[in-house]
Amino acid sequence: MSVPLLEFLNPVRRGPAGALVNATAADQFWQLLPREDPCAAQRAVSEVLSEVVARNDLSLGQFRALLALDQLARGLGDALLIDFARGRAPSPSPETGAWQSAYALCRSFGEAFEHALRHIVDDRASRGWCEHIPTILLRLFQHRQVEFLLRPYTNEHSIPDGWSGLHGAYRYAESADVRSQPLLSRRCHEERGEVSTLEREYLHVLLLQLLNDGRLSPFEAFWLSRRIPRWCAVLSLQSENAGPVVDGADRRFVVDLDGAAGLVRPPRSTAGTPRYLDPAPMLALIDDEIASFRDPARPVDRSSPFRPGRQLKLLRAVSTVLLPSPAPIDRRGKRLPVASTVEAIVGLSRITRVLRHEERTKSVTSAPAPAAVEVLAKVASSERSTTPPSDMPPTGADGSAGTIDGFGGPDQVWQLKDRSESGCRLRGRIGNQNRMLPGALVAFRERDNTPWTLAVVRRLRKRIGDRVDIGVECLGQDPVVVALSADNDSSTNSNALPHRKRKHCIALYLREGSGHPNLPFGTLVLSPREFKAGRCLTLRPDSAGRTVRLKEPIEEHDGFVWLPYEVVFRPATAHRDPGQPDPGGPAIELPPNDLRVADRTVEAVESAVPKAVARRRESQT
Numbered sequence: 001m002s003v004p005l006l007e008f009l010n011p012v013r014r015g016p017a018g019a020l021v022n023a024t025a026a027d028q029f030w031q032l033l034p035r036e037d038p039c040a041a042q043r044a045v046s047e048v049l050s051e052v053v054a055r056n057d058l059s060l061g062q063f064r065a066l067l068a069l070d071q072l073a074r075g076l077g078d079a080l081l082i083d084f085a086r087g088r089a090p091s092p093s094p095e096t097g098a099w100q101s102a103y104a105l106c107r108s109f110g111e112a113f114e115h116a117l118r119h120i121v122d123d124r125a126s127r128g129w130c131e132h133i134p135t136i137l138l139r140l141f142q143h144r145q146v147e148f149l150l151r152p153y154t155n156e157h158s159i160p161d162g163w164s165g166l167h168g169a170y171r172y173a174e175s176a177d178v179r180s181q182p183l184l185s186r187r188c189h190e191e192r193g194e195v196s197t198l199e200r201e202y203l204h205v206l207l208l209q210l211l212n213d214g215r216l217s218p219f220e221a222f223w224l225s226r227r228i229p230r231w232c233a234v235l236s237l238q239s240e241n242a243g244p245v246v247d248g249a250d251r252r253f254v255v256d257l258d259g260a261a262g263l264v265r266p267p268r269s270t271a272g273t274p275r276y277l278d279p280a281p282m283l284a285l286i287d288d289e290i291a292s293f294r295d296p297a298r299p300v301d302r303s304s305p306f307r308p309g310r311q312l313k314l315l316r317a318v319s320t321v322l323l324p325s326p327a328p329i330d331r332r333g334k335r336l337p338v339a340s341t342v343e344a345i346v347g348l349s350r351i352t353r354v355l356r357h358e359e360r361t362k363s364v365t366s367a368p369a370p371a372a373v374e375v376l377a378k379v380a381s382s383e384r385s386t387t388p389p390s391d392m393p394p395t396g397a398d399g400s401a402g403t404i405d406g407f408g409g410p411d412q413v414w415q416l417k418d419r420s421e422s423g424c425r426l427r428g429r430i431g432n433q434n435r436m437l438p439g440a441l442v443a444f445r446e447r448d449n450t451p452w453t454l455a456v457v458r459r460l461r462k463r464i465g466d467r468v469d470i471g472v473e474c475l476g477q478d479p480v481v482v483a484l485s486a487d488n489d490s491s492t493n494s495n496a497l498p499h500r501k502r503k504h505c506i507a508l509y510l511r512e513g514s515g516h517p518n519l520p521f522g523t524l525v526l527s528p529r530e531f532k533a534g535r536c537l538t539l540r541p542d543s544a545g546r547t548v549r550l551k552e553p554i555e556e557h558d559g560f561v562w563l564p565y566e567v568v569f570r571p572a573t574a575h576r577d578p579g580q581p582d583p584g585g586p587a588i589e590l591p592p593n594d595l596r597v598a599d600r601t602v603e604a605v606e607s608a609v610p611k612a613v614a615r616r617r618e619s620q621t
Contacts, residue, residue: 141201217439234281439557476510
């Protein structure tokens with residue numbers, strides 16, 4: 001990790017730490033933690049907290065030491081989650097598993113505060129503990145919030161017993177009449193605290209569990225988690241069993257305080273100790289947020305790492321989850337069982353390296369394939385090409401990693417369990433959870449020399465051990481690697497002088513699709529750092545200088561952007577196959593800085609883009 005992440009610790013002293021018998025001992029222990037290794041510091045803190053939980057008796061001094069250590073460790077938690085807040089994945093190295101360490105830290109503190117609460121409930125605590133009861137409950141709920149936020153992105157599985165402690169804590173807050181007591185709450189990576197209540201903090205945990213179910217990327221989950229406190233402010237749990245009914249469906253959710261689950265839709269008969277949640281006030285706030293995006297006078301939220309389109313998609317997804325009855329899934333064709341295996345590649349940069357390696361390998365043994373720029377120039381042609389056979393060495397049938405000559409890197413072999421017109425379900429082993437997340441770009445193909453299929457991961461479901469079920473939706477087939485360049489200056493002038501320094505990037509080109517996705521135009525997949533709506537890029541090594549303008553994306557994710565484009569400059573010398581009609585009519589020589597559309601076919605594409613993109617976005621929600 002970089003040095004700025006380690007400034008949460010004071011200079012290291014040498015000497016024995018001693019037991020956490022009081023706040024002074026906690027401070028001495030903190031001074032001894034390794035400054036240069038936050039993950040090692042977390043392991044030391046978790047080990048001490050496990051000793052606290054193992055004690056049958058807990059003195060008031062030991063409890064105050066726990067509170068002091070909790071305050072000191074806030075900076076450690078922020079340091080471990082700095083990549084989470086900035087929207088970038090941590091290093092995949094096991095030695096720097098920041099998210100896993102943050103998860104373990106919050107889980108250790110949560111167990112310690114649950115132990116302290118049991119000490120009070122069992123009437124083993126002195127009267128001096130009473131003033132700390134709200135703090136115990138607050139910190140217990142907040143540590144569980146981070147735990148539920150991180151659990152889908154770590155190598156941990158849900159623990160049913162974890163709910164009993166949470167539900168018991170809320171029941172105690174009700175019996176002690178402190179659930180609505182105002183408290184000052186400071187969250188991860190927030191400088192200022194805000195007024196909250198124990199009921200809101202408990203609802204925060206319940207909503208995280210309901211919404212973060214394997215469909216969100218970690219940064220989308222973090223974005224939603226920061227909005228949940230505002231939504232919780234208008235919600236409350238009710239013990240009455242009479243709730244609003246809309247179109248014959250009960251709008252509420254229910255949580256059983258005697259059960260081992262979170263929020264669920266009301267069953268026909270409810271036993272135990274139910275508490276009901278009406279999400280209507282929260283839905284009203286979300287509808288207002290969605291409506292505000294259509295307001296041109298709405299101020300731009302520059303603090304959000306996401307563009308408005310991606311924020312809208314997330315808000316609509318939350319609304320869908322909170323509908324009074326589960327929304328029907330619009331299947332494109334029947335899902336059919338399959339028993340096969342596929343080679344899989346994860347990540348845009350990895351996919352482009354493999355495809356370029358295959359192209360180079362083929363060029364050694366056969367005639368060179370047409371240049372990628374010529375493929376992209378035929379955007380209106382229905383002509384298709386096949387991907388050359390791969391020379392990848394096979395990996396183990398259990399999904400173990402292999403390497404590809406020339407550049408190395410792991411590949412996966414997964415089981416193909418079923419497929420439909422729009423996607424499929426894969427099953428495999430994921431050694432490092434951070435390499436496979438919802439929203440990841442995946443290329444896969446069966447071993448019988450079938451073309452590569454490009455897809456996006458829609459859902460992950462953990463199974464036994466490190467095995468997961470991976471639901472993917474297809475973006476297209478036969479992706480072609482294309483090289484693009486742009487001026488380094490902000491004007492992105494496509495008619496730059498030859499001597500001007502240019503910035504190069506790699507993208508994937510997908511032809512128009514006749515199946516799924518049914519898009520009547522070609523699209524590009526490129527890195528988010530290369531994307532800006534309206535940016536112009538020039539094809540390489542295209543001496544004729546074709547230039548394309550990037551349009552509003554169809555989908556945005558943490559690792560890639562999928563978007564249409566338009567040709568804004570195609571000179572008269574542009575290559576055309578003999579006998580093929582010019583799809584764009586006579587080429588037009590444009591004056592400098594004039595970005596009028598030169599392709600007549602673009603007008604038809606322009607009218608098709610909004611309809612096709614709207615249909616796809618509706619299918620996702």
